[in-house]
Amino acid sequence: MSYLEFLGLLRTAIFSHNGPLVASSISYLLQPEVLQKKADYHTFLASMPPVSMLQMPDTDLQASWADLVKAYVLVIKAFLVDSDLEAAIEQAINMVLSLVRIAQKEDGWICLPLMTATSELRQLGCMYWNMKNGEITLKNDTVPLDERLVDVLQKPFKTCLTDKSDTLARSKKQYVYFFANEVLRCYFKFAKYEAASNLSKVLSKAPNLPALDRSPKSHLVNFHYYNGLVCCMNDDLVAVNKHMTAALTHCPKESIKQQQLILVVLLPIKFLIEKRLPGAELWARYPQLQVFYNLFHSLKAGDLAGFDEELAMLQGLLLRKKLYSIYLRLRPFIELRLARKVFAVTQSHQLKLEDLQRGFELSAGRPYALDEVESRLANLIAQGLVKGYISHGNKVAVLSKKDPFPKLVTRT
Secondary structure: OOHHHHHHHHHHHHHOOOHHHHHHHOOOOOOHHHHHOOOOHHHHOOOOOHHHHOOOOOHHHHHHHHHHHHHHHHHHHHHHHOOOHHHHHHHHHHHHHHHHHHHOOOOHHHHHHHHHHHHHHHHHHHHHHHHOOOOOEOOOOOOEHHHHHHHHHHHHHHHHHOOOOOOOOOOOHHHHHHHHHHHHHHHHHOOOHHHHHHHHHHHHHOOOOOOHHHOOHHHHHHHHHHHHHHHHHOOOHHHHHHHHHHHHHHOOOOOHHHHHHHHHHHHHHHHHHHOEOOOHHHHHHOHHHHHHHHHHHHHHHOOHHHHHHHHHHHHHHHHHOOOHHHHHOOHHHHHHHHHHHHHHHHOOOEEEHHHHHHHHHHHHOOOOOHHHHHHHHHHHHHOOOOOEEEEOOOOEEEEOOOOOOOOOOOEO
């Protein structure tokens, strides 16, 4: 396709409001084989500028579309001719800004091209961030790349959030969850957790948003996933369970990788909230999750030493995912299991702390001070997992004769 043919096709797609065709025409990541054929387009910008070739009645729209075409052509040049990733990111930013100006004058059809440009900018920026191993500022900018990306990606989100179209079919609000996901993804990528929490609050209070369950599944799944992570940071485990369960329920069956990302969060949450343990079918279906198998096996078997060893091995991974404290909350349930075993052996409602101490030491493979045993048991009582009280002077736990260990409904 020649440069003129490209402009003609794009102009026709714009006038017919053909969002998918416009989106595919301005993509620079989805079809690399098509991109190669456009490598020389930049040589025509001076002799055939898009502002004079598009010929639109609205001069402001024409100028914005021309800016978009110019930025798109320069992205290709930066990629294929100059091998300059920074210049490509700068022009990709210009593409998004041009589309935001266009979107302010168009209805919902423009959102698909805007989604493509926004997503590809985020991918490009994050790829360069990873290459440079952290904070970087583009050579023609004064703001760090992470801040620049977040600032630019917020603009499509705000454009959709504040849209006042009279009908849902014309409204840009129906795409607000996609753009929220793109911003949230950047917040988590760049460790801007407070900003992610604030954005989640804004959306929870925003008026007249379309029903989430009517959104495309990919938007719905990602929105539940990122809001689940926000709730995880805010220590609202019930809300985490709700969001992550919804994300897993609506996740396409073929998206195994995405399901595994959800399950890394959901496995401990399901036990802490519903006392569900992962079963054999789950481990077989998701082999990448096998790294967590021994951890849950130790939980089920009441093996403190095995649990501590596995948790230490997974510490780096869980810290990167901000999930270490969630997984650590599983440990008291092993101590609870040991307390039940000691009680079953002694058959006394006056449980000696010394007996419990021996049980902990045998399971953990390390010494336990009596004060530590007392503290652990006190926590279990405070959580309602054990009924009774501790007689500190007598070094015993006086357990309820009726129901010392309220039943935990554990399901696979």
